[in-house]
Amino acid sequence: GQQLNQSPQSMFIQEGEDVSMNCTSSSIFNTWLWYKQDPGEGPVLLIALYKAGELTSNGRLTAQFGITRKDSFLNISASIPSDVGIYFCAGPRGTNAGKSTFGDGTTLTVKP
Amino acid sequence: NAGVTQTPKFQVLKTGQSMTLQCAQDMNHEYMSWYRQDPGMGLRLIHYSVGAGITDQGEVPNGYNVSRSTTEDFPLRLLSAAPSQTSVYFCASSTGSGANVLTFGAGSRLTVL
Numbered sequence: 001g002q003q004l005n006q007s008p009q010s011m012f013i014q015e016g017e018d019v020s021m022n023c024t025s026s027s028i029f030n031t032w033l034w035y036k037q038d039p040g041e042g043p044v045l046l047i048a049l050y051k052a053g054e055l056t057s058n059g060r061l062t063a064q065f066g067i068t069r070k071d072s073f074l075n076i077s078a079s080i081p082s083d084v085g086i087y088f089c090a091g092p093r094g095t096n097a098g099k100s101t102f103g104d105g106t107t108l109t110v111k112p
Numbered sequence: 113n114a115g116v117t118q119t120p121k122f123q124v125l126k127t128g129q130s131m132t133l134q135c136a137q138d139m140n141h142e143y144m145s146w147y148r149q150d151p152g153m154g155l156r157l158i159h160y161s162v163g164a165g166i167t168d169q170g171e172v173p174n175g176y177n178v179s180r181s182t183t184e185d186f187p188l189r190l191l192s193a194a195p196s197q198t199s200v201y202f203c204a205s206s207t208g209s210g211a212n213v214l215t216f217g218a219g220s221r222l223t224v225l
Contacts, residue, residue, distance in 0.1 A: 009152070031211040042116075042202050042216030043155070050211065088154065092212045099145070099170065100212055104154035 003027075004089055006103035013079055014111050021106040022073040023089030030092070032065050032072040037086040037105075046087075047074070079110050114138050118203050118217035125193045125224045133188040133220050135203030141215070143208035144186040148172065148199040149219075155202065161186055162208060193224045 006023050013019060023032070031050055035043035047058050049065035049072060056063055062075045076083055086105040093099035119134045137144065145160035147170075157170030161180040175197060177189040186205075190197060200221050204214040 006154075033211060033213060035214075040219075042204070042218050043214075044216070045213050048211050048213060090155075090214075099157055099160055100214060101157075102147075102155040104152060 004091070004101055004103035006087075006089055006106050008106060009104070010107040010109070012109045012111065015079060015081060017079050019076040019079055019083070019108060020073060021087060022071060023103050024071040025091075026070070028069040030069070032063070033090045033100075034061075034063050034072070034074050035088045035090060035102075037088065039085065043086075043088055076108075079108075081110050081112055084108055084110050116203055116205055116215050116217035118201075118220050120220060121218065122221050123223070125190075125222065127194060127224060129193050131190050131193065133190075133201055133203075133222070135186045135188065135217060136184050137186075137203075137205040137215070138184065139205060139215065140183060141205035141207055142183065143206045143212070144180065145170070145204050145206075145214070146176070146178065146186070146188045147202045147204065149202060150199050158188065158201075190222075193222075195224045198222060198224045 033048050034046045037043040047063040052069050053067050054065040060077045086107050088105045089103040090100050093101050116137045142163050146158040147155040156172050159178040161167045167178050200219050202219050203217045206212050206214050
């Protein structure tokens with residue numbers, strides 16, 4: 001089945017540093033989504049990517065949809081303490097939009 | 113807009129007890145789904161629904177039942193709770209079109225003793 005592998009599993013960084021995380025799959029995805037989960041809350045969408053090669057920014061966040069359609073990365077520039085949380089990549093499963101597959105998440109800790 | 117509302121936020125059960133986690137959305141979304149989140153395992157799909165009266169199994173459906181009698185509500189039932197069902201449960205809804213962007217509830221933390 002479709003699986004998403006995220007790396008790294010966790011990151012401990014200093015405030016102000018840049019962060020990079022990625023997501024790979026053995027299957028092709030037509031859409032990549034990046035969510036962030038704050039402690040004690042549900043995940044919230046950060047960025048959606050719709051076509052291969054697409055590069056999209058949302059403030060200090062930049063994400064790219066890999067050309068092979070089997071990977072995506074998310075960069076955070078100049079990290080701040082409120083960037084703390086779990087970052088998930090996700091995508092619809094096959095042609096069934098009712099299902100979404102999620103990666104295992106990257107847990108980010110930012111030290112002030 | 114309330115979005116997706118889950119109740120209860122916390123629950124402790126004894127092994128063998130049954131309970132229902134409630135989920136309601138006010139965005140007129142057709143698609144609703146239940147995920148469980150365990151440490152280091154991301155979000156795993158339990159059951160989902162593409163519309164009132166239609167439900168289907170996800171990755172980890174055993175031990176859970178769902179029904180969808182209205183567009184707004186999608187309750188998750190644990191028939192006989194087991195310690196392996198200790199987890200945080202998230203309900204989500206979406207339009208089902210395009211990228212299937214999910215709107216999540218705040219989660220329900222369940223502990224089974």
